[in-house]
Amino acid sequence: MLTINLENQIALVTGVSSGIGAGVAKMLAKAGCHVAGCGTRSPSSEGAQQFVNTVKTTGSQAHYFQVDVTKEEELKMLVTATVKLFGGIDVVVSNAGQNVFKGALECSQEDWAFNHNLNLKSHWCLSRFASPYLKNSQNGALIIMTSNHAFTSMPGCFPYNVTKTALVGLVRSLAIEWGPDIRVVGLAPGFIQTAGGEAWFERFVNPADEKNRTMRLHPVGKLGTVEEVGAFCAFLASDFGRFITGTTYLMDGGRSALMQDDSK
């Protein structure tokens, strides 16, 4: 049986209090990682507690830090506290992010700065702070969460799509500068089932119809799950991913392969 074995590896995952980050933490833990995670919610919040409990259920250790990844001092603390607690860092999944969905004309300077600080700069800063520890690891892997919006987009998804496209360049630069010690891989999920995804459908007059229409846009006939994204991260961080760096993987259920006029 082929098994992804990350036993006793230390993973640092940002944005574990909901959505994709929670799924990544769960699957890395299932593969054997101890997981440090963060979000801005308090450690007593439901999302933070759920993260800790889910990881601990697998037999791995977990620690949640209340950290705003846009604040450099807090990011530095996240990295040093993780190393102090667990003894090192082998895997980083830099995942925390948010949508700012505006038109290019209506997007304000504040919107632009907010989204670039969170969705672009914070990934660079975390990568830099974690790099000495990843370098010390025998298998340093850095996975940066971008989006299918890095490849195709739609009107009104600005500047989110700009930040996610820029991450593809960040992945390339870090991979070529930090190899062979650290592998750097981008992951670009398409529509993943999360609370935010459900909220998107709720904006339509008939949310169920819109969800069915969206699913039909995917040749796989469904939306993605956070566990599927997490399992791919585990694979990328494992020995099976040793020949993979400097690239960004689109994981979109085939949506971008389907011509837009063929969506029945």
Ligand SMILES: NC(=O)c1ccc[n+]([C@@H]2O[C@H](COP(=O)([O-])OP(=O)(O)OC[C@H]3O[C@@H](n4cnc5c(N)ncnc54)[C@H](OP(=O)(O)O)[C@@H]3O)[C@@H](O)[C@H]2O)c1
């Ligand atoms: N869901 C999708 O379909 C999809 C598709 C493509 C890409 N993505 C990307 O995947 C990542 C996760 O998205 P998601 O859908 O899982 O969103 P989500 O459910 O809203 O989760 C976002 C996570 O990021 C954390 N976060 C947000 N701002 C933060 C900050 N300043 N400091 C620390 N943590 C922060 C949140 O924690 P708190 O709430 O505790 O602050 C939360 O845990 C994002 O980078 C997103 O762009 C998602």
